[in-house]
Structure formats: C-alpha cells, structure tokens
Amino acid sequence: MNFSFVDIDRFNYSYKRKKIAEITSLFFDLLQKNKNFQNKFVNIFCDYANEVCKPTKVNAVLKKIREDDVIEILADSQKRWGKCPPTFNSTMYRQLINEIENFFKNRAQYALQHMKDFLKLNGDAVDLTIKVNGKGKIQINSIIPDLNNGKWTGKYFTGIPISIKAIPDEGHTFKEWSGYDQTLNQNDEIALSESKTITVSFE
Numbered sequence: 001m002n003f004s005f006v007d008i009d010r011f012n013y014s015y016k017r018k019k020i021a022e023i024t025s026l027f028f029d030l031l032q033k034n035k036n037f038q039n040k041f042v043n044i045f046c047d048y049a050n051e052v053c054k055p056t057k058v059n060a061v062l063k064k065i066r067e068d069d070v071i072e073i074l075a076d077s078q079k080r081w082g083k084c085p086p087t088f089n090s091t092m093y094r095q096l097i098n099e100i101e102n103f104f105k106n107r108a109q110y111a112l113q114h115m116k117d118f119l120k121l122n123g124d125a126v127d128l129t130i131k132v133n134g135k136g137k138i139q140i141n142s143i144i145p146d147l148n149n150g151k152w153t154g155k156y157f158t159g160i161p162i163s164i165k166a167i168p169d170e171g172h173t174f175k176e177w178s179g180y181d182q183t184l185n186q187n188d189e190i191a192l193s194e195s196k197t198i199t200v201s202f203e
Contacts, residue, residue, distance in 0.1 A: 003096070003103040007110045011118035031119070038119060039160050043141045045115060046125075049108040050154030051145045058104040062097050071097075112155065123158035127195040134202030135169040161189040166200045175201040 018025045030037045051057075065071065075093035078084055112125050130138050131151040137144055138152070141163050145152045156162050165187045166174045177184035179198040184190070190198070 003099040006103050006106045009114045009118075010111070011114050015118070042115065042119070042121070042157055042160055043162060046112070046154065046156050047141050047143045049112060050156075051143045053104060053108070055101075055105045059101060062101055065097065108155075116157070121157055121160075123160060125155040125157055126192055127153055128156050128162065128192060129153040129195075129197040130164070131197065131199040132202075133199060134175070135172045136174070136200070136202040137167045137169070138200060139163075139165040139167060156192060158192045158194070161191050163187075163189055166202070168202045172202045175203045177201075 014024065015028055018028050031041055032038070065074070071093050072090045075088065075090040078093065079088045115121070116123075116125070128140075129151060130140070130153075132138060132147055133150070137147070140154070144167070145154070164177075164184070166177070168174050174186040177188070177198055177200050180190060180196070184198075190196075
C-alpha cells in the first residue's frame with residue numbers, strides 16, 4: 001500500500017475491478033442493493049475510522065518503533081524481502097513511517113466522504129459524543145472504544161441506526177442514558193439528525 005496517496009478513492013477503484021473476483025462482485029451487489037447490509041457496513045466502516053485506525057493508536061505503534069531502535073532491522077528486512085530499490089535504507093524507512101503517520105492523520109475525512117459519494121448516502125457525518133458517569137464501558141456497533149477522561153467522540157452518518165450498549169463494571173449496574181430525545185434501554189439503537197452528546201450513568 002502506498003501511504004503517500006492519502007486521498008485515494010478505494011471505493012470506485014475496487015468497484016471498477018469487481019469482476020476480477022466473484023466474491024468482490026457479490027460484496028458490491030449486497031452493498032448497493034441490500035439496505036440492512038449497507039447500514040451495517042457504513043457503521044462498521046465508521047467504527048474502524050473512529051477507533052481502530054485512529055491516529056493516536058497508530059502513532060503509539062510508530063512511536064514504539066522509533067524508540068525501540070529497530071528501524072535499521074526493519075529496513076534491512078524490507079530491502080531483503082520487499083520490492084525495494086538497492087539504495088533503500090533506514091533514512092527512507094523513517095520517511096515511510098512519517099508517511100504512515102500523515103496518512104492516518106488525514107485519511108478518515110477522505111474515506112468517509114468517498115463512502116458517502118459512492119453509496120449516495122443522504123446523511124452527513126456528524127459527531128457522536130458519549131460521556132460515562134460511574135464505573136463502566138460502552139459498546140458502539142462493533143467496538144468498545146477507549147475512553148478519554150470519561151468520554152469518547154466519533155463520526156457517524158445521520159439517519160443510519162447506531163447500536164449502543166452500556167456495560168457496567170463488576171459490582172456496578174446500569175442506571176440510565178440521558179441527553180437523547182427519548183428514553184433508551186441499556187442496549188438500544190439511536191439515529192442521529194445532528195451532532196449529539198449523550199451520557200450513560202452507572203451506579
């Protein structure tokens with residue numbers, strides 16, 4: 001993967017090549033014709049953009065690579081087994097790491113827009129902020145995100161139902177959700193029309 005192309009549209013690129021593999025063709029058929037499948041895909045794509053591939057997590061890995069002083073070893077391995085020019089060295093590897101850092105810093109904004117354009121989504125990507133009072137965690141669709149000072153923020157598309165679940169720590173219980181337009185159960189769904197902050201309380 002070339003990390004210098006932060007704005008590449010992988011949706012249209014992959015769609016043009018869908019006939020290469022039957023499973024790829026089936027995937028795009030489901031994505032475009034099955035609304036439930038599309039909604040789940042959109043939410044999980046957002047999950048990964050918001051949490052799994054967020055810059056702070058990527059940067060922590062890159063920081064460890066720099067601090068552990070293994071760049072020379074990684075560069076030699078890449079030169080030996082990868083498709084690298086004979087002049088490839090640790091300086092070029094450091095440049096690659098910087099490209100990766102920049103890629104994940106800026107990639108989400110492009111990827112979310114490409115997905116919206118390709119699927120012709122009517123909604124916009126807005127902020128969902130969840131605050132946690134008490135001892136517990138939250139699950140959003142497919143992820144249990146890391147909380148920062150008792151809260152978390154991610155982007156999701158308006159009009160697409162989002163699964164949320166309150167998970168109390170051992171010895172504690174779910175109390176309530178607040179800040180949403182209607183009463184929510186411990187495990188429920190919400191649909192955003194604008195950026196929203198909701199709070200879950202445990203006792």
